[in-house]
Amino acid sequence: MLSSVPHRLRTRAATAALSSAVLLAASACAVANSDGAGDAGAADGSTLRIVLAEEPPTLEPCESSLTSTGVVVRSNISEPLVERDPSTGDLDPLLSTGWRQTSPTTWTFDIRTGVTFHDGAPFTAEDAAFSIDRAVNSDLACNVDGYVFEDEELGVEATSPTSLTVTTAKPDPILPLRISFVEIVPRGTSTENKVREPVGTGPYALTGWQTGVSISLKRNESYWGEQPAFPFARYVWRSESSVRAAMIAKGEADLSTGLDPEDATEENSIAYPNNETTALRLDGTQAPLDDIRVRKAIGMAIDRKAIADTLFDGLAEPAAQLVPDGVVGYNPELTSQPPQREEAKRLVDAARADGVPTDRQITLVARNGQFPRVSETAEALQYQLGELGLNVRILMSDTAAHLEYQLRPFPEGAGPVALLIMHGNQAGDAAFTTSQYLLSDGPQSTFGTQELDERIAEAGELAGPQRQDAFADVLAYQNEQVAQYAYLAHMRGLLGIADSVEYEPNSATGDELRLAAVQPVKGQGR
Structure with missing residues (x-):
C-alpha cells in the first residue's frame, strides 16, 4: 500500500480494523x-x-x-x-x-x-x-x-x-x-x-x-x-x-x-491510500472503440505521471490495473508506462486504413465533483487523445446522469463512450472488481469475452496463493486481450484533522x- 505523508508526531489509537440510495421518509419518532x-x-x-x-x-x-x-x-x-x-x-x-x-x-x-x-x-x-x-x-x-x-x-x-x-x-x-x-x-x-x-x-x-x-x-x-x-x-x-x-x-x-489538495496543508490534513483507482472505461460495442487497436492506443497515449503530479498534486500513483497493491490479485508485473504516442498513433492509423471510423465522435463522460480537478483531468485526456486523431467531446454530468452511464442498463443511442470511473475495492479481493467491471454481463462492464468470463469463474473458486496468481493472470489477460480500461492512477485521499x-x-x-x-x-x- 502507499504510505501516508508524514504529519506531525502523533501516537494514535490503533484501529481494530456505486450506486445510490433513496432518502427514506422521515419517521414520526x-x-x-x-x-x-x-x-x-x-x-x-x-x-x-x-x-x-x-x-x-x-x-x-x-x-x-x-x-x-x-x-x-x-x-x-x-x-x-x-x-x-x-x-x-x-x-x-x-x-x-x-x-x-x-x-x-x-x-x-x-x-x-x-x-x-x-x-x-x-x-x-x-x-x-x-x-x-x-x-x-x-x-x-x-x-x-x-x-x-x-x-x-x-x-x-x-x-x-x-x-x-x-x-x-x-x-x-x-x-x-x-x-x-x-x-x-x-x-x-x-x-x-x-x-x-x-x-x-x-x-x-x-x-x-x-x-x-x-x-x-x-x-x-x-x-x-x-x-x-x-x-x-x-x-x-x-x-x-x-x-x-x-x-x-x-x-x-x-x-x-x-x-x-488546494485546501490541504501539513497542519490541517493527512494523506492516506484510499483504495480508489481512476480509469477510462471504453465501450467496446461501439465504433471506433470496438477495435482493440483503438482501445490500446488510448491507454498508450495517456500521460499518467503528468496527470498524477500536476493535476493530483502528487497524491496518486500511475496505475496499470483496476486494483491497488494490497488487494488479492494485484499483479506487480503490470506497471505504468510513459506515453507511447508514436506507437499509439500507428495503431489508430492502421485501424483507420482498415475502415474503422476513427473520426467518429467519442463522448468522454465525467462527473462533477468526482475527484479534485476532474474537469481539468477530462480536458487533459481530451487533448492527449486528440493528438492521436480521435474526436473527443467532454460531457460533465451530475451524479444521477453519471450513474446512467455507469450501471446497467446503459443509455441507448449514446454512441461510443469513454466513461471516467473511480473504483474503490473495499474488500481487498479482486473478485469484487472482476464481477462488477470485467464480466461480460457485469453491472459496470460494457462488454467482455467468454474466455475472460471463464478465467474469472475459475479464479473465484481458488484460495490462498493460487487465488492470488489466478486473479493476477485475469488482470493481465484483460489488459492484453480485452483492453476495456485505460488506467489513470491509484488515488490517495486527504483527511482533514x-x-x-x-x-x-x-x-x-x-x-x-x-x-x-x-x-x-x-x-x-x-
Whole structure:
C-alpha cells in the first residue's frame, strides 16, 4: 500500500480494523428529527465533531458498503461478525469469535457472548442469521447484496444461541470476507423497508438525525469492547472543500472527509491510500472503440505521471490495473508506462486504413465533483487523445446522469463512450472488481469475452496463493486481450484533522471512519 505523508508526531489509537440510495421518509419518532443529545459538551471537548462532504442518503446498515452511509454507520453504530484489517488484509474476529469451513459449501461461525444491542436486547446467533437473511435474501435490494454477494442466496441457520451456519450454492472460499460486509441488526428490524434509525451493537448509538442539519451519536455505555474516548459525536456536512478546511482551521470541526489538495496543508490534513483507482472505461460495442487497436492506443497515449503530479498534486500513483497493491490479485508485473504516442498513433492509423471510423465522435463522460480537478483531468485526456486523431467531446454530468452511464442498463443511442470511473475495492479481493467491471454481463462492464468470463469463474473458486496468481493472470489477460480500461492512477485521499485529536487513517478510512479509534490530544477536555 502507499504510505501516508508524514504529519506531525502523533501516537494514535490503533484501529481494530456505486450506486445510490433513496432518502427514506422521515419517521414520526422523536429520534428521527431531534438533535440535542450529541450537541451537549461541544465546547468542553466531549463531542467529536466531523464534517462530511455530503449528507448520508440513508443510515440503513445493509447499505453500509455505500461510502456516504458506511462512513457514519459501519463499526460505529452497527458491526459485522468479521472484520478485515485494512493494513494486513487479515480477517479478525468481531461479533464472531471464530469460523471454519465444515463442508465444501458450509461455514460455521462462533457467536460472541455478552453483547447487547443499543436497546438492551441480547445479541445471539439468531440475530446474526436474521441480519444475513435480511441483507442478502430479502427483497430490500440492499447494496451489499449485489456488490458483495452477487445476488446469490445463502442458507442461514442459528444452530444454537452461539453457533451459526451459512450455506452457499457452490463452494465459496472467501465467504467470511463477504460476511464482513453484513452489519448486524436485531431481530424484528423491518424486512419490508429500509430503516432510518438503525439499532446496532456498536460503540455509539444514534440519538438524532435532523434532516439537512446534523446527525448525533452518543457513546454506548454498555458496549462489549473498549469504550471510545468521546462521549458524543456529531456529523455535519458541507459540500465545499474550502469550507470544510476552514472549519478545521477555526476549531469548528475535529475531522473532515475529502479535502481537495488546494485546501490541504501539513497542519490541517493527512494523506492516506484510499483504495480508489481512476480509469477510462471504453465501450467496446461501439465504433471506433470496438477495435482493440483503438482501445490500446488510448491507454498508450495517456500521460499518467503528468496527470498524477500536476493535476493530483502528487497524491496518486500511475496505475496499470483496476486494483491497488494490497488487494488479492494485484499483479506487480503490470506497471505504468510513459506515453507511447508514436506507437499509439500507428495503431489508430492502421485501424483507420482498415475502415474503422476513427473520426467518429467519442463522448468522454465525467462527473462533477468526482475527484479534485476532474474537469481539468477530462480536458487533459481530451487533448492527449486528440493528438492521436480521435474526436473527443467532454460531457460533465451530475451524479444521477453519471450513474446512467455507469450501471446497467446503459443509455441507448449514446454512441461510443469513454466513461471516467473511480473504483474503490473495499474488500481487498479482486473478485469484487472482476464481477462488477470485467464480466461480460457485469453491472459496470460494457462488454467482455467468454474466455475472460471463464478465467474469472475459475479464479473465484481458488484460495490462498493460487487465488492470488489466478486473479493476477485475469488482470493481465484483460489488459492484453480485452483492453476495456485505460488506467489513470491509484488515488490517495486527504483527511482533514485538527490539533484537538489524534487519528491514524488507513486504506479503509474513506469508506468507514471509526470513531472509537479517535483520541483527544492530551490536555483536551472530554
